[in-house]
Amino acid sequence: MKQENKKNKYEPDARGFYGDFGGAFIPEMLQHNIDELLNSYRLIINDTSFREEYELLLSDYAGRPSPLYYAKRLSERYGTCIYLKREDLNHTGSHKINNALGQVLLAERMGKKRIIAETGAGQHGVATATVCALRGLECIVYMGACDVARQAPNVARMEMLGAKVVPVNSGNKTLKDATNEAIRDWIAHPADTYYVIGSVVGPHPYPEMVAMFQSVISEEIKAQLLQKTGRDYPDAVIACVGGGSNAAGAFVNYIDNDKVRLYGAEGGGKGADTSLTAATMAVGTTGILHGSMILLMQDKYGQITEPYSISAGLDYPGVGPLHSHLHRTGRAEYMPVNDDEALAAALLTTRLEGIIPALESAHALALLERIRFNPDEIVVVNLSGRGDKDMETYLQK
Amino acid sequence: MNRLKDFLGKKPSDILSVYFTAGFPSLNDTTEIIKSLQNENADIIEIGIPFSDPMADGPVIQESNERAIKNGMNLDMLFDQLSKIRDDITIPLVIMSYFNPVFKYGVDHFCRKCNNSGISGLIIPDLPFEEYSEKYLRMYKENDLCYIPLITDKTNDERIKMLSDAADGFLYIVSSSIITGGKTDVGVNREYYSHIRELVPQKPFLIGFGIQDSTAFSNACRNADGAIVGTAFIRALTQNEGDVCKKTKKFVKDIRGK
Numbered sequence A: 001m002k003q004e005n006k007k008n009k010y011e012p013d014a015r016g017f018y019g020d021f022g023g024a025f026i027p028e029m030l031q032h033n034i035d036e037l038l039n040s041y042r043l044i045i046n047d048t049s050f051r052e053e054y055e056l057l058l059s060d061y062a063g064r065p066s067p068l069y070y071a072k073r074l075s076e077r078y079g080t081c082i083y084l085k086r087e088d089l090n091h092t093g094s095h096k097i098n099n100a101l102g103q104v105l106l107a108e109r110m111g112k113k114r115i116i117a118e119t120g121a122g123q124h125g126v127a128t129a130t131v132c133a134l135r136g137l138e139c140i141v142y143m144g145a146c147d148v149a150r151q152a153p154n155v156a157r158m159e160m161l162g163a164k165v166v167p168v169n170s171g172n173k174t175l176k177d178a179t180n181e182a183i184r185d186w187i188a189h190p191a192d193t194y195y196v197i198g199s200v201v202g203p204h205p206y207p208e209m210v211a212m213f214q215s216v217i218s219e220e221i222k223a224q225l226l227q228k229t230g231r232d233y234p235d236a237v238i239a240c241v242g243g244g245s246n247a248a249g250a251f252v253n254y255i256d257n258d259k260v261r262l263y264g265a266e267g268g269g270k271g272a273d274t275s276l277t278a279a280t281m282a283v284g285t286t287g288i289l290h291g292s293m294i295l296l297m298q299d300k301y302g303q304i305t306e307p308y309s310i311s312a313g314l315d316y317p318g319v320g321p322l323h324s325h326l327h328r329t330g331r332a333e334y335m336p337v338n339d340d341e342a343l344a345a346a347l348l349t350t351r352l353e354g355i356i357p358a359l360e361s362a363h364a365l366a367l368l369e370r371i372r373f374n375p376d377e378i379v380v381v382n383l384s385g386r387g388d389k390d391m392e393t394y395l396q397k
Numbered sequence B: 001m002n003r004l005k006d007f008l009g010k011k012p013s014d015i016l017s018v019y020f021t022a023g024f025p026s027l028n029d030t031t032e033i034i035k036s037l038q039n040e041n042a043d044i045i046e047i048g049i050p051f052s053d054p055m056a057d058g059p060v061i062q063e064s065n066e067r068a069i070k071n072g073m074n075l076d077m078l079f080d081q082l083s084k085i086r087d088d089i090t091i092p093l094v095i096m097s098y099f100n101p102v103f104k105y106g107v108d109h110f111c112r113k114c115n116n117s118g119i120s121g122l123i124i125p126d127l128p129f130e131e132y133s134e135k136y137l138r139m140y141k142e143n144d145l146c147y148i149p150l151i152t153d154k155t156n157d158e159r160i161k162m163l164s165d166a167a168d169g170f171l172y173i174v175s176s177s178i179i180t181g182g183k184t185d186v187g188v189n190r191e192y193y194s195h196i197r198e199l200v201p202q203k204p205f206l207i208g209f210g211i212q213d214s215t216a217f218s219n220a221c222r223n224a225d226g227a228i229v230g231t232a233f234i235r236a237l238t239q240n241e242g243d244v245c246k247k248t249k250k251f252v253k254d255i256r257g258k
């Protein structure tokens, strides 16, 4: 969380725009909440006591730094040097804890007693429920009814942690709908409630703030690579992209370094050329959803298209403003990865490295099949989470 | 000629503005509902553009949106329907939409179509004032469309004045911290409404969100120039007996309490 690292040319402007994308497209009912959040956020990012408390929890509670692991057998297989950034080893099993810790600490400092969150795969919900248990705060998690069914272990975890999981039955009953419901809750409870958004989406300052809390990923990669290879940057970084938070964290300290190629793996579903896809960059157009201007999947009349991906965490019809901008400017390259490719990559990583990745992260691993790297190149794959929650899906295939 | 400005210029009180979702319950009910509301002496009609993700709406309006989209409602369809009744309609019409359908259609194109269809003003809750004034104000003006901002009990005085200055129709006063269809007690917030009256004495304002029955409506009229009713009308369209005209007639009679 070093501030000098945020000074890159891909920072948003004062109103939260990354080029054409971002901003705060919110109804007046949320204006006060957002103003309050923005002011508090500006205060804490420069506050040493906040930073110390956050960093202590990251290390002693969440287990950071997460290892940067040289994956020897995967490297041999693909004829290049592959490092895995082990976000799967964090407490609660994914990168989501980095953000949940940061935002709940912020909520506490704002005097908020009631924490709400949306969740898709359940990882963000579990991370938020965990931190709420740690701090003794009320926690309500909105989750699409369809995701409640397909991510049952995470629902059980949240409930054991004391959170109330509210199944959402509108729309496609997945992440987008859970987000709508969380926003409605926030409108109805402006005074006591803090909304912990789980990815780099939503109105300004959320995308900037979540990216900042996740930036610890690439901050650590820099130090770890320097120590292991004598150079603090790789030739390429690969991450999966749902809303885009783990990718933002893995990219952010390298965005200004043109020597580093950035690759994002989207949920291709059954194929970006079919209607069963979540490949926003491939099929999306500019629009406004959940408070910001982003690339999103929509029809001719601006109705949001229901996404599909085997992975609940990538099953979102939009992608945050930073990634929309990196895509438009060509700074990062995004590719759809289909369900079957992700499943194959998950199995391969499990068998070669003894690591069962989350389905989301398996999409990033699958790009190793697609992109040719030279033997002397260094590739970092952000292994955003572990696969425990996906065992049912893996066993069915 | 802007019918909303003309109407408000007469300093009316007890204004009843009725929201409904275009294309609901059936695709072609749009025009029937508008005509019926005019016949029953509603004062303003708010035509809601259905959207897949209505983030400020409760279950009743969510469902009407979903159904209208399934029925095939879209902006081209709506403008087409409106063109057919253009000559019969004298009551002010405003459009209420989330920003995305308008943005995707093209704001300029949309504003021109509105003007051609006899629309007097726009309520776009998630188009923030700053965006409106920088990018779209010119399009509103060129097409004689009123900018109708939302105000809540958390909006500070400076912002209320700024929004009021920009508003050339009425101010949409959100009753309390709820989504549409929620419960509100207008009486509890009396100070908030009188404060707005003091702050911007010249500006007509209507209270909306949670105005569900004649008691709430008359309460709102005591505190403002009138009220906006949405959920209760959508519910009446699904529940009342008879055809759309009969349902509308009963609804207006019930809500006015006479």
Ligand SMILES: Cc1ncc(COP(=O)(O)O)c(C=O)c1O
Binding pocket: A094, A095, A120, A121, A122, A123, A124, A198, A199, A200, A240, A241, A242, A243, A244, A245, A246, A247, A312, A313, A314, A358, A360, A361, A384, A385, A386
């Ligand atoms: C393990 C894991 N990786 C990735 C994601 C996708 O989110 P994001 O793109 O914000 O990193 C999720 C979301 O639930 C997740 O659980």
